[in-house]
Amino acid sequence: MANIDWPKQGTASVLGTSPDRLDAIAKASGAAKYTYDIVPDKMLLARVLGCPLAHCKVKSIDVAPALKVPGVVAAEPMKNAGDEVLWEGDILAIVAGETEGAVAEGLKAIKLDLEPLEFYVDDANLEAAEKADRTRPAGRNVRTPDDVDDEDEYFEKLFKECERDGVVIEAEYGVNVITHMCLEPHGSTCVWEGDKLIVYHSTQNVSGTAPQFASPLGVAASDVTVICDYIGGGFGSKFQADEWSVAAARLAKSTGRPVKLMLDRATELKTAGNRPSGFIKVKVGADKNGVVKVWDSHHWGTNGPAGAPVSQAVIPYVFDPPNRRRVVTSISTNTGPARAWRAPNHPQGCAMSQTAYDDIARALGIDSYDVFLRNLPSVTNDKAEVYADQMKIAAKLMDWKAKWHPHGKGPERDGVVSGLGMAIHTWGGAAHNSSCTIKVHPDGGVEAILGSQDLGTGTRTVIAMVVAETLGLPVDAVKVSIGSSKYPASGPSGGSTTVGGVSESTRRGATAALNMLLAKVAPKLGVDADQLQAKNGRIEVIGNPSKSVSWKEACSLLGMNPIEAQGNFQRGQSENSLSSSGAAGVQMAEVEVDRETGVVRIKKFVAVQDMGLIINRKLATSQIHGSVIMGIAYALFEERIMDNKTGKFLNAELSDYKLPRLGDVGEVVVELYEPESEYNRGVVGLGEPPVIAPGAAISNAVCNALGVRVPVLPLTPARVLAALGKG
């Protein structure tokens, strides 16, 4: 009998190797069909009308003129008279028609009567927000020894001590709102077959969205099938059915024709999610070695109309000094509501606080590496030793010691200065619930079936590898079916939970299937089933591999019917956990800055990352490359630009919303950190951790290069020049 555990490190045949993505050719050749590519017969196209005003009351939305436009087939308002609209781009109406042109004219023809209301969009400016009555307290958390009576007096005393014996810095940092910028916008193609609905939905959550369609449409969840074979980006913003897709399904029903609605780019950026901003004012005291003794901060920001800023729990980030006070203020803005963005709260927390740790090094004139190292005893997780080890590895890959110079003291060559910066991060990444069906057919074919989804990071391939490892087969012998709500339910792909979840369920399911097969083979080989193992495409007697049958021959013993086994994993309830949680990670950036233009270039970026047991090294490396690039994007380029004058999101187009290109990325060096202690923890999710630290690491590197802090991300030329007093 095969047990439910992983092979010992170094003994696996498939785990830890680097096969290509199973769908690589399909994607590269265009054979892979994304939601955007689904074109059923007689399909209508739909688009939505975004509100032109940042804040208003709907008096009326008249879609009758739209219905008169030739080619328009259906239109309906999505807000009622009297509704308050809280941001520019919130959806007012939907139009479906025969062509894109007809729909566009239909949208333009809709008659809007909107009563403008006062709006506020400036999330960086706390004073203005207070004046506009848009702030509210959002948390206050103090840690001092129990016997402290007067908190203010106590903090003042600590700062005085630090001033005398070490250093105190007062600074401001921040990071603007960014969007998810999924290349494939949110949307669906909705097809009714009688009273049953099929939704081709661009989603991170195939198993969880059917009920969200069913309820507002008045049908049973069991009559809704959600399908997503491929998705062009989600990053945390695609867990829901979404009102626009539900509206498309409604129009598909009323017109009797399939309807495709993919959001236009501007609506996508204005309405389908963003990452909250964070701005902080902080006073930090440290001893002469740079060990932080006291932290006192106030941060603010917005997630849209609700206002909720970055959580206080990530301030300061990973490091947790003995004395701290953190105060949070939320700012309600007339901007689109936030959605989870890869590692919610963490990138902002890191960028708002590990910058301060670096400024401690700057103020003391000591190596940032040493300040990070000396503060490791205070980390909030139990990973101080892991960080120290990872820092050593990262420093070697970066050649940190040789390249280091004190902040602002490096050589200048033709106006260009270089600098180093680092940051560390942490994330949970526990496996989500997942069920799967494993089938072994009499002809030897193997299927894994589960209602998960591949966000592009390689979930399909990981599933096939786990099954192949378990059954002793090559990866391409396993057919993986995912992406349908009709398959056994698996969790949404968010929070770095997927690889843990699907490997838990498929390892369990495949082990169960194998044990059923071994029971059939045992009599033929004249041994007990627990003396058999699957290896190299054969079922063999343990310790006597010459006594064996081929996989195909073994399966032929099944007769007419395939073996079908279920694998099921419930977080916290399943025995023999194959997964764990808690990741660390260290990143280092080397940048060059043109002091005359303020342009920043990434020269080299090192990412050292643990993730427990690594299933596919190539995909893991690729995942980290993607994270680093996404990190460079928000460190140097990405920014939602809101106009205080009109309340509009001014750069809600790819032409104006800046993103890095390959030439902006520099050399990225990835080190997968997998000592035995990591491997033995089982699988830990990787999706979020490596995207957290780039902002702080790059900001710190720019500060090291220039000798002055550019406080707010992204580090645009305008901001760099302002910090240099040249703007």
Add this chain to the structure above:
Amino acid sequence: MKAFEYAAPTTEAEVLELLSPEWGKTEILAGGTDLVGLMKAMIITPDRVVNIKEVDTLRGIRRTSQGLEIGAVTNLDDIHDSPHLEPFPAVRQVIAGLGSMQLAAQGTIGGDLCKRPNCWYFRNGFGLLAKRGTLVAEGDNRYHAIFNNAGPAKFVSGSRLAPALIALGAFVRVIGPDPEQQAEIPLSEFYRTPRDENQRENVLLPSQLVADVVIPDLGLANAAYEVKQGCGPEVPLAAAAAALRIEGGRVTDARVVLGQVAPTPWVSADAREALLGQPVNESTAEAAADAAVRSATPLSHNAYKVQLARVAVKRAILRAAGHQTGGF
């Protein structure tokens, strides 16, 4: 996108016949890299689109007695790769800096010269002058003009190539409205600053067409420098081109033209004055750069562009004279 009539004539005369005498009724399609986006956003809503890429006489790179003649629909890629462009590195540098294979392969020189302005109020549907300029003045003007911005127009000229071509003394051959009508217009006089929404940003009539661009053989040392935040197909933050005649180690003729700083390409007479009679070195280039931005009038959010324009001018001058410069 509004439904429109599509025409693909094959002769210049047919093109002119298809163009309306009224702005907004017809639009000329060359590469379409900007027009199509503006039409999809319904910022531009023509009744008819006239594709001029099928007109063979508008394509090609030819040496003539006047200089190098480049047809309006010649692809930017082809221009970049042509051996005839050897004497005009400024043009090649700008095309290489587009940062997009697609834009270079699909875009045309005529399209670039006539590209609509960069201004996010214009492109968000507030009109070219965005409430007589008040939206820009009181709103977010980080990418707007730092010269000639006192009037309602505060956008920046959309053309990437115009500064280099103006510095090189190029002119355009404009045809229409009647087929036999044509005029040669120095590119330095082609652009203008509109004063009301009925005017456009160049002197063309709605029924006229840029047929080709001629770069005369003046033998000027030249270079362009664009300040870009990254390597992608983004609009530069500031740009400059310089064309110099250097005789006996001194500048005897100079044209310095800035881009992304004004509603038109911005010819700097001050920079020219500063350079004349001087050798080209770090300090004279710096002095010319200072002179170029001395009269800048930045708006509320774009003072940093003055510094960037200064650096662009300095580096363009130094590079034109074959010097190394700092920066990337």
